[in-house]
Amino acid sequence: MGLSGQKVTLRYTIAAEDFISAGEASSHVKKTLNKLGIRHELIKRFTIAMYEAEINTVIHASGGEAYVEITPEKLMVKISDNGPGIPDIEKAMMEGWSTAPEHIREMGFGAGMGLPNMKRYADDLAVESEVGVGTVVTITVYLS
Amino acid sequence: MDDYYHSVVLDNKLCKGCTNCIKKCPTEAIRVRNGKAIIINEKCIDCGECLRTCPYKAKIAQTDTWDDLSKFKYRIALPAPSLYMQFANAPSKEHVIKALQMLGFDYVYEVARGAEIVTSITNKILKTESYQRPVISSACPAVVKLIQLNYPNLIPNLLKIKSPMEMAAINAKKEFCEEHNVSPSEVGVFFISPCAAKMTAVKSPIGISKSNVDGVLSIKTVYFRMFKQLAKIKDEELPDSNQAGYKGVRWAADGGEAVALNTEKILAVDGIHNVIKIFEELENDSIEDVDFIEASACTGGCLGGPLAVENMFVATARTKKFKESLPSHGLSIADSEMEEYEFDCPIIHKDVTKLDTDISEAMRKYDRMVSLCDELPALDCGACGAPSCKALAEDIVRGIADITDCIFVLRRKVRKLAEEMMALESRMPPVIGEENKKDGDI
Incomplete structure (x- = not known):
């Protein structure tokens, strides 16, 4: 094992405005975590949080990337995009606050629950964003 | 068991x-x-x-045989609702019941009646907050098993009440024994089934400690016997059957359990691969505004069961005639009279997915699985005996297969070996080389 310990890393590209394949990354992560024998309550929390972040990337940014790191101690996913960025993160964390355009809402997305749900299910949630540059959301769930 | x-x-x-x-x-x-x-x-x-x-x-x-009926002094038939739609020569439900009586069953209790009891209890449950939503039907045993193995997060959603078959078996035995004053041990209750999983649900039930059904006969087993009897029936001989109404009978086809409920917030999914898709979505919390999910492993619901005889679409078309001829409800027992309808055993997740109990070891195996996948051709040809290259990779790390089970990998290895042999063949040890030279010189 060495000092760095055992680690499984996964990388995904999230396509823009593709609602059919949205969720595929988190679904694959779920299958992987099942194979690793992670407790199913933790899998659920982690993959729902990741799913929300994935959907956000599809809705708001023109796609992005997900990097997942699994160690015996924790599950971590970093989802980054080069989208418009979030001007007011505090507001974005409020339930029901949404900047999703009308056509997205009509599809049943963009109800303003994305970030609040991520916060609810993650042990740690870090949102770094710069307007015009992009957003990086890091979700962590601890295994112990 | x-x-x-x-x-x-x-x-x-x-x-x-x-x-x-x-x-x-x-x-x-x-x-x-x-x-x-x-x-x-x-x-x-x-x-x-x-x-x-x-x-x-x-x-x-595997199901029981016709001869197994003779193990019991008295025999009760529990016809699955789907049995009614199997016969072109059965104009009504009563014809089917009569045919069963003619075959020697002492009593017939409709599973459709058990289904109406389940509907009534489900309606009651849906009025309370006692279950995680959406509530998932537990009537299809293959679906229950799927949840137990692969969707442990959905176990709390599973409706923990006995299936229509079990409800029917309990009531049938009770009614018959009381009426005829016989001991339950003399009575054999036989479910007539379109479904393979029901046999498992009887022999090795989930959620209940012991099934009340004594045997399962497939529709295939009874079909011709019944067909012949049906041809003989005269209308004036038909029994009075006001047991089950259309709601219970409609359970035979997909959506039947869901539409019988007092709520519009229902989702009915049929076909095991479709069920899996819905469960994946449920696990993502991405299904909203649904209170109840009916999930059938078979496409078309029980009418599409592997032990049913009639073509599923033809059988489904026949459900219509029952809509006209039957009352909406039958003679279902009031749910207050139904004792002990709840599951008496917890459903415990059986993890058949994880690669190892030790997480670090599981991670090592997973890594190896990923690199094996890169070596495999991704053709999913199945010639190795596993359903896909990914499944083979998993079998290899689990120690039940070898990389050379893949004919493409094997061919690559053989080719490499042949190349090496050719290369070796062209090189002669110096001593032999010298001799050859001498030979050549002579």
């Missing part, structure tokens, strides 16, 4: 070792070894997909 009993088994003589079944199995529970399919008991959910797929009819659903 052992934990991993299941009704779907293989007839080794008929199996040609083709790879049709391994590809269709929704839980990847079949492998081909030494020219024969083998079913991995721990993973099989008895959905019956392989029964439908096998071109050589080598997959069998």
Whole structure:
């Protein structure tokens, strides 16, 4: 094992405005975590949080990337995009606050629950964003 | 009965070792070894997909036989609602019941009546907050098993009340024994089934400690016997059957359980692969505004069951005539009279997915699996006996397969070996080389 310990890393590209394949990354992560024998309550929390972040990337940014790191101690996913960025993160964390355009809402997305749900299910949630540059959301769930 | 009993088994003589079944199995529970399919008991959910797929009819659903009826002094038939739609020559439900009586059953209790009891209890449950939403039907035993194995997060959603078959069995035995003053041990209750998984649900039930059903006869077993009797029936001989109404009978087809409820917030999904898709979405919390999910492993619901005889679409078309001729409800027992309808055993998740109990070891295996996948051709040809290259990679790290099971990898290795041999062949040891030279000189 060495000092760095055992680690499984996964990388995904999230396509823009593709609602059919949205969720595929988190679904694959779920299958992987099942194979690793992670407790199913933790899998659920982690993959729902990741799913929300994935959907956000599809809705708001023109796609992005997900990097997942699994160690015996924790599950971590970093989802980054080069989208418009979030001007007011505090507001974005409020339930029901949404900047999703009308056509997205009509599809049943963009109800303003994305970030609040991520916060609810993650042990740690870090949102770094710069307007015009992009957003990086890091979700962590601890295994112990 | 052992934990991993299941009704779907293989007839080794008929199996040609083709790879049709391994590809269709929704839980990847079949492998081909030494020219024969083998079913991995721990993973099989008895959905019956392989029964439908096998071109050589080598997959069998074990059920009881007609001779098993003679083990009991008195016999009760529990016709599945789907039985009513199997016959072109049965104009009504009463004809079917009469045919069963003519075949020697002392009493017939409609499972459709059990279904109406389940509907009534479900309605009551849906009025309370006692269940995680959406509530998922537990009527399809293959679906219950699927949840137990692969969707532990959905166990709290599963409706923990006995199936219509069990409800019917309990009531049938009670009614018959009380009326005729006989001991329950003399009475055999036989479910007449379109479904392979029901046999498992009787022999090795989930959620209940012991089934009240004594035997399961497939619709195939009774079909011709009934067909002949149906031809003889005269209308004036028909029994009075006001047991079950259309709501219970409609359970035979997909959506029947859901539409019988007092709520519009229902989702009905049929076909095991579709069920899996819905469960994946449920696990993502992405299904909203649904209070109840009916999930049937078979496309078309029970009418599409692997042991049903009539074509599913023809049978479904026949449900219409019952809508006209039957009352909406039958003589269902008031739910307050139904005692002990709840499951009496907890449903415990059986993890058949994880690669290792030690997480670090599981991670090592996973990493190896990923690199093996890169070596494999991604053709999913099945010639290795596993359903896909990914499944082979997993089998290898689990120690039940070898990389050379892949004919492409094997060919690559043989080629490399041949190249090495050729290279070696061209080089002669100096001593022999010298001799050859001398020979040549002479």
